[in-house]
Amino acid sequence: STAQPLSALSADQLASFRETQQTAYDELKASGLKLDLTRGKPSTEQLDLSNGLLTLPTQVNDASGADTRNYGNLQGIAELREIFAELLWVSPDQLVAGGNSSLTMMKDTLVDLVLFGGVDSPKPWRLEEKVRFICPVPGYDRHHTLLDSLGIEMITVPMTPDGPDADAVAALVADDPTIKGMWLVPTYSNPAGSVCSQDVAAKLAAMPTAAHDFKIFWDNAYAFHHLTEDEVKSADILSLASAAGHPHRPIVFASTSKITFAGAGVAFLAASPEQVKWYLGHLGKGSIGPDKVNQLRHAEFFGNAEGVITHMRRHRDIIAPKFAEVQRVLRERLGGLDVATWTDPVGGYFVSLDVLPGTASRVVELAKAAGVALTPAGASYPYGNDPQDTNIRLAPTYPALAEVTPAMEAVATCVLLAAAEKLSAGGQGR
Template sequence: MTTELSADALSGLLERARKDYQDLAGRGLSLNLTRGKPAPEQLDLSADLLSLPAGRHTAADGTDVRNYGGLQGLPEIREIFAEVLQVPVGQLLAAGNSSLELMHDCLVHALLSVLPGAESRWVDQERIAFLCPVPGYDRHFALCERFGIEMIPVPMTAEGPDMAVVERLVAEDPAVKGIWCVPKYSNPDGVCYSDATVARLAAMSTAAPDFRIFWDNAYAAHHLTDEPVEIADLLAACAEAGNPDRAFVFGSTSKITAAGAGVAFFGSSPANVEWLLGNNAKRSIGPDKVNQLRHAMFLRDADGVRAHMERQRALLQPKFEMVARILEAELGGTGLARWTDPKGGYFVTLEVPDGCAKEVVRRAAEAGIVLTPAGATHPYGDDPRDATIRIAPSYPGLTELEQAIEGLAVCVRLVGYEQQAA
């Protein structure tokens, strides 16, 4: 990545970078790019939710949404998201506001009860491991750490996880029980899984009969361009390959409507749905059906979701374009950085020279720009190369975002040239 420089040229660039950093630190900034939260303006797009269901309390099937019951969720909200998430309505479950909560519960239930196709509970087995494509989502890794599940990093490619590595690991090790996947506009590098990758995941031979793909389709409708990316239907591919129980599909409205008051979804085979509903019946008498009804009334249908997400895109796209423009202007041609240009999702991945990410994040924090900790994109917080930084452009306003990315570029130049001069 690094461009060769003469001693004089490097000295001049380092001197300028030090001056720019001194100026940056003197500005008294207080900026935060740590999490991919929707901005207030995005949340305002769903303000009408707060006035719904406007006196109505009966679902389409006659259910009184104020009362107990309906563990699978309202049919009308499941009908809307069946198309979005590529899951048949009868195999889709609508729950509370958090898909992460559903992932947590699926892990707990797999540990404490026997999955369809399993020989025993996971907790009764000596060792449990998950494959973790990297860079990846830190909250997936946190769940594994919470339950003592070993994490095995797998490199990401432009088409998804390196399937040669995945296929070898799942075939030879019966302790490998699952893989984390964010298949569309993945967190954090924006990769979309190719049809070939989906087919191989569905059909591969696994040593564990109860292997599960945790398919976190968090950005199913979160496009940033005029050319929305579509991915292959994993659930259908698994059924066709003779592995109908392999996929757990997750999604939510968290970055569609109200991030803290949305609806989460679980989709899978009939056997897996029955398994989850049976276990959930021990912990709940039903989800928040009032919220599900208001979401169904607000979004109306899958076309309504798409129209709403176009309004979201109008707010997000300029921010991502600004990030790309500043990084190119400040770091293009320096050899100090590479970055992604995602077609959707919520993140940009910045790659700096090996051994520099933690120091860039530290220098940025000292200048008032808080970033996601370096290493968060890898299991156990350990990026072996210390090179990956996740940028979350969604929450700040344009002016704040401009200041933050310009400041980040200053830190990259400072740390990068210091490393070269050392």
């Protein structure tokens, strides 16, 4: 390619480059696109993979003989817990199968910590003067808005390809007792696509913390969502933490939202036996049992852990070409120009695009005016504040493959125009 860094262009070359991008953008705007890259949702074709659920279960009793249609069994049916315990490397009696949303389980857990305190808390978090959480950035916006809604302050650490910057976390928690926990999406993180290494997990499990009830919210939402044949396994955080003498530190969350139906799946929580008992104790004040009919049909649908793995390969076949197309367009349009870097994730639902500092919101604005919806700039940062205004989250699973191409072509044009504007305004052309 003849591409050279934009910053190396002379003032005249830059002016003409900007001219070209403006023309391309004007044409784009006139073409009347209506495309959406905001939603980390499964496509209809992916949802259809699980339509077998709609005619299940074939029976009403679970393996223990209990009638799933009735009240009871707060922890969820054993046969489904066995399947997901094997996949998540936990013991079935340390796993809770709940309703359709793991985010709700995270919220319940946080609310219980605030109202009542945890199994290892000196007092309820509401009685602490200040409670703070560490958020690896870029991260998942709903994690941030949930903390904010409870008055929990957020401190950021960088997300690296191997997970959160463990040294930065360890330095923060060592002597600040107001830091009570952290978020961690260990597998194919939203949006960075990072996989938490064994080493990082072990450090976080073992590090000394000033708060005795420090929690790792281990949100394994994308545990089985591989995009390549290299199917990574998450670290066994419960065992690592137990071995390090902090059995109550991690709370593991997962769900079938992006395995079966995003709106009608089953969510899971795993923790130390004491912490599971604590969670169920509080849950039982507001529930007489989960939707066990849904749990039974999921157990019938998968049959066993292998059934889940096979099912995920069908998802991969549908979405991997969309991710490949995102890479192709970014590489061909932006490669070598030094105006952007992006992740090439091997799993999960997102591509994280970093554009020239100070241009992310401009790119999103330009794209919107051209009919392409992008996640608001800053969404992956606490308080919506990306200090560098550089990060854009791309979510290619929901649109059809034939829509990913024009959407990404449009994104590339907006990135180039915003960069040309920025560089000419900054007078960096030579």
